[in-house]
Amino acid sequence: MNPWEIGRxxxxxxxxxxxxxxxxxxxxxxxVGAVIxxxxxxxGSSKSVQASIESLGxxxxxxxxxxxxxxxxxxxxGSELKDLTLxxxxxxVDPVRAPHVKSAAPVQNTTGSxxxxxxxxxxxxxxxxxxxxxxxxxxxxxRGTALTAADVDNSRxxxxxxGTTVENVFGPxxxxxxxxxxxxxxxxxxxxxATKGGAGQDTDDTIVLPVSTLRASLAGYGSLSxxxxxxxxxxxxxxxxxxxxxxxxxxxxxxxSAQTDYRIVNQASLLSANDETNRTFTVLxxxxxxxxxxVGGIGITNIMLVTVAERTRExxxxxxxxxxxxxxxxxxxxxxxxxxxxxxALGVAAGLFSARFTVVGIEPAVVPSSVFxxxxxxxxxxxxxxxxxxxxxxxxxxxxxxxxx
Amino acid sequence: xxAPAPVIDIRQVAKVYGRGDAAVHALRGVDLAVDQGDFVxxxxxxxxxxxTLMNILGCLDTPSGGRYLLDGTDVGxxxxxxxxxxxxxxxxxxxxSFNLIPRTxxxxxxxxPLAYAGVRARERRRRALAALALVGLGERTHxxxxxxxxxxxxxxxxxxxxxxxxxxxxxxxxxxNLDSRSTEEVLDIIARLNATGRTIVLITHEDExxxxxxxxxxxxxxxxxxDRRQDGARRGTRRAAFxxxxx
Numbered sequence: 307m308n309p310w311e312i313g314r315x316x317x318x319x320x321x322x323x324x325x326x327x328x329x330x331x332x333x334x335x336x337x338v339g340a341v342i343x344x345x346x347x348x349x350g351s352s353k354s355v356q357a358s359i360e361s362l363g364x365x366x367x368x369x370x371x372x373x374x375x376x377x378x379x380x381x382x383x384g385s386e387l388k389d390l391t392l393x394x395x396x397x398x399v400d401p402v403r404a405p406h407v408k409s410a411a412p413v414q415n416t417t418g419s420x421x422x423x424x425x426x427x428x429x430x431x432x433x434x435x436x437x438x439x440x441x442x443x444x445x446x447x448x449r450g451t452a453l454t455a456a457d458v459d460n461s462r463x464x465x466x467x468x469g470t471t472v473e474n475v476f477g478p479x480x481x482x483x484x485x486x487x488x489x490x491x492x493x494x495x496x497x498x499x500a501t502k503g504g505a506g507q508d509t510d511d512t513i514v515l516p517v518s519t520l521r522a523s524l525a526g527y528g529s530l531s532x533x534x535x536x537x538x539x540x541x542x543x544x545x546x547x548x549x550x551x552x553x554x555x556x557x558x559x560x561x562x563s564a565q566t567d568y569r570i571v572n573q574a575s576l577l578s579a580n581d582e583t584n585r586t587f588t589v590l591x592x593x594x595x596x597x598x599x600x601v602g603g604i605g606i607t608n609i610m611l612v613t614v615a616e617r618t619r620e621x622x623x624x625x626x627x628x629x630x631x632x633x634x635x636x637x638x639x640x641x642x643x644x645x646x647x648x649x650x651a652l653g654v655a656a657g658l659f660s661a662r663f664t665v666v667g668i669e670p671a672v673v674p675s676s677v678f679x680x681x682x683x684x685x686x687x688x689x690x691x692x693x694x695x696x697x698x699x700x701x702x703x704x705x706x707x708x709x710x711x
Numbered sequence: 712x713x714a715p716a717p718v719i720d721i722r723q724v725a726k727v728y729g730r731g732d733a734a735v736h737a738l739r740g741v742d743l744a745v746d747q748g749d750f751v752x753x754x755x756x757x758x759x760x761x762x763t764l765m766n767i768l769g770c771l772d773t774p775s776g777g778r779y780l781l782d783g784t785d786v787g788x789x790x791x792x793x794x795x796x797x798x799x800x801x802x803x804x805x806x807x808s809f810n811l812i813p814r815t816x817x818x819x820x821x822x823x824p825l826a827y828a829g830v831r832a833r834e835r836r837r838r839a840l841a842a843l844a845l846v847g848l849g850e851r852t853h854x855x856x857x858x859x860x861x862x863x864x865x866x867x868x869x870x871x872x873x874x875x876x877x878x879x880x881x882x883x884x885x886x887x888n889l890d891s892r893s894t895e896e897v898l899d900i901i902a903r904l905n906a907t908g909r910t911i912v913l914i915t916h917e918d919e920x921x922x923x924x925x926x927x928x929x930x931x932x933x934x935x936x937x938d939r940r941q942d943g944a945r946r947g948t949r950r951a952a953f954x955x956x957x958x
């Protein structure tokens with residue numbers, strides 16, 4: 307018998323019992339599809355968090371003030387803590403002492419609510435800063451203009467609004483040029499930030515105004531909340547961090563680490579920490595997927611064993627009419643191959659198809675290796691558990707196979 | 712007619728199932744020679760070893776002792792592949808329970824031995840259709856076993872057994888599961904095959920079936936108890952009667 311003939315026999319064999327064939331393929335399909343989809347969801351969530359962190363800028367470094375109790379040893383030294391000042395922020399941009407710092411912007415945060423046309427709306431964050439803030443934090447102005455140095459110098463009452471804030475306060479109206487009340491003080495809207503999106507807190511619900519204006523009329527003087535620093539590249543954040551430490555230590559006359567009155571948070575380290583978390587998450591999902599593949603595999607194994615046991619009599623008949631062992635083995639191997647390859651291919655198709663939809667708010671990203679692994683494992687299982695019992699049955703004496711119940 | 716070697720020649724064939732105290736001696740040393748063109752009915756009560764003998768003759772089982780020469784060749788010395796060739800080319804086997812491949816058409820069932828023999832598809836179809844026509848099933852080639860009556864299934868099985876044109880046809884109680892009408896049909900086909908020169912060995916416990924054979928071998932407790940030739944007269948009468956019915 308030639309291979310084509312054996313393939314035809316296998317095909318006819320599968321066709322002869324459509325329900326069994328269908329169920330077996332369904333088992334393989336679900337096993338393979340589940341693995342692909344689950345791994346894709348894990349990978350997708352990891353990617354989306356990564357992307358939202360990257361949109362903040364991976365070369366971003368935040369220097370924040372240790373406001374009492376922020377760090378061990380800082381508490382109880384209240385008056386000894388030096389404020390982060392606008393001068394500190396300016397001092398960090400120094401091409402000689404800090405060649406890896408590209409820009410730095412002072413930030414003073416407060417909260418507040420906006421009144422427009424008699425309606426009061428609470429805003430997530432009110433940020434007092436300088437024009438450098440826009441470039442440093444990767445914010446772009448979608449409409450109108452950004453803050454200018456003159457705005458800061460003259461403490462002008464102007465604001466740039468985040469996308470969500472505009473939606474909440476103005477709806478579809480164009481806010482540029484309108485006046486709003488911020489804590490009872492009228493401000494003119496000069497611009498609107500481009501929407502950034504991102505996971506977790508809505509970073510688009512924000513109001514940006516000159517730091518001088520904020521300090522003069524809303525929050526009062528004192529320490530800055532933080533200084534946002536942009537390193538020259540995401541690879542230079544460690545060097546930039548060291549330079550910042552050197553400059554601030556000198557300015558604040560800090561000689562030992564116990565005296566440190568500021569904290570530096572590196573966005574890149576945040577990213578890698580997050581990456582770690584997500585890898586754990588993906589591994590977890592992979593484990594779930596592996597279990598589902600195992601269960602699917604046991605299903606394949608089971609149905610293959612049942613099939614062969616059920617067909618041992620048939621093998622006996624075939625042997626009695628003169629089928630050589632090779633032909634029987636070939637047929638059963640070809641049947642298992644067809645089953646598992648077709649089922650696996652359908653599973654890959656189902657997995658890839660369902661990965662195109664958003665699953666519980668996560669856009670799945672297919673991992674190619676998971677596709678190959680799932681497909682390979684199911685095909686291997688199908689081949690082995692279809693082939694091995696068939697090989698055993700084929701080597702029985704015909705009468706033994708015929709009497710098999 | 713003088714055959715140089717008998718088609719079947721078994722010498723002191725024994726078969727033991729199990730071992731030790733639990734050993735069951737199904738055959739205790741059977742000698743039997745069947746010449747070409749003979750029609751032998753093997754009779755015996757259940758447990759006499761007749762099915763065991765038949766399975767050994769059909770190369771479906773191996774004896775525990777003794778020799779089996781098929782057309783002068785010692786079957787015991789053949790390997791697995793050669794045995795499959797013997798089953799395919801030399802022997803046609805008909806079972807009591809038909810043993811057709813389920814969910815497969817009559818035609819495909821009959822084509823199967825030819826497929827294993829490596830016959831091309833077109834030739835295969837031609838010969839399978841001819842064999843089905845010979846057993847009177849030319850019209851039901853595309854029916855599956857579950858769509859056929861017992862007699863029709865057994866006729867498909869006979870067609871499958873003779874499609875490779877083996878010189879030897881073995882039948883293990885071919886009519887055991889059939890009603891009297893189907894029994895006559897199947898026996899008539901077998902008798903016709905014998906008339907065209909094929910060697911037939913069949914097992915039965917019905918005297919009416921054994922009557923149609925030329926020779927009756929009776930097994931008792933794994934030994935040949937009786938081996939007699941029958942007069943052809945009654946056979947002739949019955950065959951004549953059948954011809955009359957068939958015409």
